[in-house]
Amino acid sequence: MTTSARKSASGDDYGERPYRPLAEVLPESFFEAVNDGIEAAAIGHMDWISASGGADAYITSHACNDLQLLLHQTVGGDGRSAARTARAMYEHAVGIRYLSHSPDAPRRYLDHAVVYAYRLAGVDTSSRLDKRYRTRDQKLRAKLKRQVQTAYDDALNQWTTDFRRRWSGKDLRDMAKTVGMEDDYEAYAVLSGMTHGTAGGLKGTTQRISGSVVHRLGPDLEILPTAFLLGLQWWRSIAEMKPEGNARTQILSTTDDLLGRYTTLYDQARRLDKQTWPTTALDRMRPMVFVWPSGKVKWYVWNPVEDTFRLALEPAQIPVELAQQIQDSKDQAAREVHSDQPIALEIKDIRLELDPSNTSWVPAMPWQKDTRQLRDESRGRNK
Structure with missing residues (x-):
């Protein structure tokens, strides 16, 4: 595995530099805790979805999938992906709370599925397919559009055209304020840096060294512990809303165990990150x-x-x-x-x-x- 450390003609650095995978430096007990968390999420996925149904079940399914993904990304040292996944967990935590703050919210959430389907039908990817699949793919998308057209038009008439943009009719910050999670919005905004491709979103993979900006190609180990912590905290807040039972108990217990290992992840990620950066800028072209x-x-x-x-x-x-x-x-x-x-x-x-x-x-x-x-x-x- 490599990261960047070479000069471009423009003066910024890029290139390759060997680095050790994070998995090599984390203790075995950390992996055991991760496995326990993944298994608990699977139990929650099965129990909670069958018990709740409706819009709550959909958001719960998103959260359980993303929790497992977050833990895999953590041990893989993939800070950029972990930040995106933790960011999604905040949206799940806000969304699942918002369902109970508006009588129309559950229906709006489920109705929004036709907006997704309608948009999917309009994305043509057939040009890159072999001829034997191209016509079939085009027909399937045309069929999907016909199937959802009436429901799509009805949904926009029912909830106004702004419904195309967001199922709740509010932006996320307003939703968070409604459900009492506005204080975490700034953390969510930080994690959004990678998703939106902002300059700040590269903070963990750029450094000014010897007067030049070094762009590192590889894992963002600086944001990783933050994404791990925030994602788990928002996951736990979802679990706290669930009814008493085996799934809730196991998820709260395994999540608390993982949160207790935050310092270990923080320490190992920072040490490895420091070793990965060059101490001086390389010769520029x-x-x-x-x-x-x-x-x-x-x-x-x-x-x-x-x-x-x-x-x-x-x-x-x-x-x-x-x-x-x-x-x-x-x-x-x-x-x-x-x-x-x-x-x-x-x-x-x-x-x-x-x-x-x-x-x-x-x-x-x-x-x-x-x-x-x-x-x-x-x-x-x-x-």
Whole structure:
């Protein structure tokens, strides 16, 4: 398994760096507690759904499935997915409470199933299927749309067109306020960072190191303990609403056991996360320009890690200072009549576009020997 730690031409880091799976550092007792939690959720799924029925059963089914998913994602070290699952658990906890706060809520929830079906019928994925399946898939979606069309129209007439957007007629924050869970909404919003692709949602997989932003490809171990804790707390709040019985007792007991192991997860995830990050930024791919005695100028991007070059396009606008450096280099090269070697200039504060007509990265040529000193200096800075 790997995470990122390499420079891109734009200056941000990306790439690969080995890391240890979280499962290797968690104690065996943690896995035993996870297994107990998964089994308890299965019991709850069976008992609670058969006992409740209706809208309550649907939300309960969502919650039981997501609890098992959350625990698998936790031991797998998958913080980003765990955050999304914990976020969904908050919606389940709010939704199941809201059912009892409005006489129309259970029916609205169940009626909203036709909105989902109608939308699903309109998503055409048949173009990627082999011909033998394509027509069949198109017919199935057309059939589904015909089957739900009347119910869909009736639902929108009954509950207004806004019903397409949300089954309750309110946004989640208003629902949370109604059921007394508004205080947890900010935590929900934090977990939403990954789902909505915000810059903050990458906090656990980006760091500024040696003046550069390092983008890590791999597990978000920073958000993982938070997602684990919040998801379990919201899961427990759902269990507390259920009637007394074996399922409720087992789920509360196993959930409390897991919550008691939060510090263990927090400690191991943070230790492993710290080991995974590089201590210094790696060499960045650098834009360069070479000036020959003949006056010829060529632009390149240099990868100092591999010591390879790729041809780049001349910038549309060349800064005045750089233009003067190029002219000075031309004058210097012209004076060195006994040399056919170009002068290498490393460019700063400018981005080059790679030449799309030349996609090859080639090893440094002898006439690019000036770059080797730059490479050695850059490696020295990162020791």
